[in-house]
Amino acid sequence: MAGFINYVTESYNELKNHVTWTPWSEAQRLTLVVIVFSVIFSLAIWGVDTVFSNLIEYYFTLVKS
Template sequence: MQNRITMANITNYISESFSELKNNVTWPTYAEGQKLMLIVAVFSILFSLAIWGVDEVFSSAIRQYFNWVKS
């Protein structure tokens, strides 16, 4: 009995979620979606390059430190 109540609750939740998405969410237009995707892609590339640069700087510093310690 408990399992049926839980399944009914889950089914009701999914049904209400789809109804909410269909009727109350304002979806962007196709052109707006493309523009936003381009912005996200550009910033993702910029952040990945920044992280790569910091990684290279720290790798170089650690390499130089160990070369200094080894000498």
């Protein structure tokens, strides 16, 4: 148990004194970039999925006839 407490104490000390944190404004800006990229990427995947789905449906209607 002492090893775990020592680990937590050292980890806290490392995070508090030795880690350089990104400024809040930059973190907000980068978060917005990630959100925008995620939305654009998901729309692109949705579009490709819709096109392929329609192509497959069209193919099977041709084969079925």
